[in-house]
Amino acid sequence: MRFAIVIMAAGKGTRLKSKRAKVLHQIGGKSLLEHVIHSATQIVPPQDVYVVVGHQAGAVQAAVASTNVHFVTQADQRGTGHAVQTARQAVAGYEHIIVLSGDVPLLQPETIARLRDFHLTERAAMTILTASPDNPHGYGRVIRHSPSSAEVTAIVEQKALTPKQESIREINSGIYVFASKPLFQLINELRTDNAHGEYYLTDMARVLVQEHERVVAIEAGDATEVLGANTLAEMAELDAAIRMATARRLMAQGVTIYRPETTVIDANVEVGADTIIEPYVQLLGETHIGEDCRIRSYSVIENSTLASHVLVRHGCIISESHVQAGALLGPYAHLRTGSEIGEEAHIGNFVETKKIRIGKGSKANHLSYLGDAEIGSGVNIGAGTITCNYNGVDKSRTLIENDVFVGSDTTLVAPIVIGQGSYIGAGSCIVEDVPPEALALGRAKQVTKDGWARSRRVQARTAREAGKGQS
Missing domain, CATH: 3.90.550.10 (Spore Coat Polysaccharide Biosynthesis Protein SpsA; Chain A)
Structure with a gap:
């Protein structure tokens, strides 16, 4: 038939x-x-x-x-x-x-x-x-x-x-x-x-x-x-019904969802057993999360894949990205399209990534922007580091090889290669390739003037007293 x-x-x-x-x-x-x-x-x-x-x-x-x-x-x-x-x-x-x-x-x-x-x-x-x-x-x-x-x-x-x-x-x-x-x-x-x-x-x-x-x-x-919906209020009721059905399906498969009525979980989302989803989480689109993960409150994950044993701390935004097992994200990390986070990597507080691949065990824990970059394993990215990937016309890539240490407040002007095992001094602006095992510094030489602050205070006090005398 x-x-x-x-x-x-x-x-x-x-x-x-x-x-x-x-x-x-x-x-x-x-x-x-x-x-x-x-x-x-x-x-x-x-x-x-x-x-x-x-x-x-x-x-x-x-x-x-x-x-x-x-x-x-x-x-x-x-x-x-x-x-x-x-x-x-x-x-x-x-x-x-x-x-x-x-x-x-x-x-x-x-x-x-x-x-x-x-x-x-x-x-x-x-x-x-x-x-x-x-x-x-x-x-x-x-x-x-x-x-x-x-x-x-x-x-x-x-x-x-x-x-x-x-x-x-x-x-x-x-x-x-x-x-x-x-x-x-x-x-x-x-x-x-x-x-x-x-x-x-x-x-x-x-x-x-x-x-x-x-x-x-x-x-x-x-x-x-x-039942259909003829008003937006009725549409909202259908939305609540289908999302609760999705939450119940996941809970029946071994997923812990605290306060499921506060979560927004799309129909196609898949989550592995023993993962914990805290209140006010949004899991959207074709998102797939492995086993034994924890997704903390106020995080939004869309069209992304997380392997097992991933911790997503509070307030993370993850879009069209892949996260490997054991990685730690946030709080308040932003993984934009094309981010690939390696095993046991850390992407921490207020770190933004886009079109990057970061290797196993590498860390960017604070206040950094990493875009159009390939970062090897065992790399430390200091706080405030920026990959300067756009010159106003074209996007260029940054390559950071294994075991590199990037000091805080560093700017890496792409296209650039940072060789394996090298060090970048804090506060540097690096515009040329760095060979393996080297130390690169890209900052002005420090000048120290002994007694300058004391002299300045004396001058300021003298000026104030002169002004009072004239009044």
Whole structure:
């Protein structure tokens, strides 16, 4: 049986009061649409997923281009039924069509699979995923043939409910499976005689029942899976739910998270067992952290990889970097893009790095900027050291070989090579290569004038007394 998945992602989402397309709003570190595509591609290959785009189509396609799904353009957004009509030619070769909403991010692959399997078992023309939320107000209700029956006789919208139907809690989620043949034979029967003048896919239940086709329903195990968001406040609630689910997943794998409600952990983050995450930490994007690490409060780690036994002290910012086992970072270190920190290296207080590789056991503990540099193992970088990597036009690299000692307040003007085992005197400005095992000094000769301070104080006192006499 060949299944296609069609994802509705053409709407504006006007109730959000946002210029951005609704499906591009993010929860849990990914857009709503990315969450839905991820679940869809656990059921069918990406080449069998068709995203219907319309509003801000270019931006939507660009945002999920890496997923390798197909796109169908709905130039005029005339409802969900019209969206499927638009996708008709693209999915013509499939026997069954699963329809998902691009703004329902909590839907799990297991639920889609259960819906698909139930559809096949029931030999249905249409299968509806339903739910029973605590407050069903505003949703269309699913009317079954009988309480114990899988068959559906109608879907009734909120405003059309009779007093008896008001008590029904089972709602239509807007997620369906269709047998392609009856769907496309009858989809042109949809009408626009509704308040918005649109073709609603929901009405296919009525059309199919009238033609004596089998329409059935299966209820989702967790009603929250099928809930979308129509306001930014509701979006925040979904974000909190998905982040808490991520935190619970990590804790079940042996990760200690103090005060998980204060952390911001994206859905794709992976953390090894026995790592401790303190309050107010943010782990974002494709971040991977090894075992037995400790991430202290107020640190933000994004799209980075940390090996095991790494200590990240308070307030560190780490972006698109790699940190090897046993390294110690911070407090308040800033690892920018392309930083590669070696085993047992120390990057300390207010040290900023960018596009560097620093070797095993090397240390930069205080107040330094290290950019566009390759630093060997066993190197000591003194406080206040700067690699001057930019001349206003080009970036140049600094090479510091193994076992070098760089004194405090040193400036290294790239391009430059500091040879193995050499020493750089504190306060130096080094503009030429330093050979191995050498001492390099690049500062003015100190001049000391004995008694100068005493003479200056005497002169100042004499001047003050003369001024008083004149007054």
